[in-house]
Amino acid sequence: MARFFVSSDHIEYDDAGCAKNVLIKGTDVRHIKDVLRMSVGDTVTLCDSCGNEYVCSISDICNDFITTSVISAARCGSEPRIAIVLCQGIAKGEKMDFIIQKNVELGLNEIIPVLTEHTVVKFANAKDAEKKQIRWQRISEEAAKQCGRGVVPIVGMPDSYKNVIDRITSDDDTSTTLYIMPYENETDRTLKTVLYENKDFLNEGGSIKRICVFIGPEGGFSKKETEYAVSKGFTTVTLGKRILRTETAGMATVAAIRYEIGD
Known part of the structure; x- marks a missing residue:
């Protein structure tokens, strides 16, 4: 229908x-x-x-x-119990379209496009950024229709790395939010380990209501950016022995989280 x-x-x-x-x-x-x-x-x-x-x-x-x-x-029975917010370093070309579409299908609740040190994409002005945001929001809506979602995930306006980090770690939801950053230089702490350590809080009735995932652009995060995120409460994790592309990393993380928490 x-x-x-x-x-x-x-x-x-x-x-x-x-x-x-x-x-x-x-x-x-x-x-x-x-x-x-x-x-x-x-x-x-x-x-x-x-x-x-x-x-x-x-x-x-x-x-x-x-x-x-x-x-x-x-x-609607298709909406997840725990919200996932994807802070995505803006990727080149049509990769962002793909990232938004597939993560909406996987049950993402919000996407925040982020301008990082290694972001190649530049906006000429605020109007240019707004045009992109409108296009991305339309892609989110079409994906939500296709996969039977009950809500349309929000695609925010592109913003700077520091602004995004400061905003999502200083709102009223910090005590009920888990902050995760897949990072290629992290070798010890896996995503599964972090989810297992927080399993009691992620279960039905647990205190965690939201998971924020931060994914870098094609060039990844700088050391300075990673250190700042960790200082604000993010936990760096490895996604395995292979380095994933930016368009793959977010999907792999969101899919793994949904599987592990049964959501």
């Missing part, structure tokens, strides 16, 4: 507080009309990005919007 994301503002409720009608707006209208060629009476799955999904029947198709009637509503 075709799947789309809608704003919670576009959901109409009855007197009992149950979802009654859902409005579809934006680019999805053209996709439903002209690409999928759906018509009145066809069913779609609509998600409100709050973890709720609605099976709806199309009741009216207009030029700028589509009205649907709710057949059934439920909590």
Whole structure:
């Protein structure tokens, strides 16, 4: 069944507080009309990005919007228990597109593009960076539709290494967050070891609600960057005997975490 994301503002409720009608707006209208060629009476799955999904029947198709009637509503069962935030050193070319797409499929919750010392990609100005962010957010949404996610993972605005580190280690979630940095010069501490050491906190009902993973760009992290991350609470880990490409490292880490915690 075709799947789309809608704003919670576009959901109409009855007197009992149950979802009654859902409005579809934006680019999805053209996709439903002209690409999928759906018509009145066809069913779609609509998600409100709050973890709720609605099976709806199309009741009216207009030029700028589509009205649907709710057949059934439920909590989305595909969203993970523990959130994973990927702080990704911005990769060259279309690698970032691939990184975003595949990590969304693996259950990532948020991606923060990071400008590091070894980042090759440069933005001419803030508008240029914003255009990239909009494109990456669209890729995240398309991947979320394809793999049956209940929410669209957020792709943040590109930011400097220090700003990102400072922000994610100084918010209100530090006591419930595990910070992990795969690093090619780490030889002793494995990802599995760190997850095992924290297993009681990662179990159902445990205190850890979020895992932040920091992945370097093609050139990796500088020694200075790694030392700063460790000073702010990150644990460096090895992903094995082979050095992984930046587009592989994040996926390998996220997949391993999801497997180990059964999420």
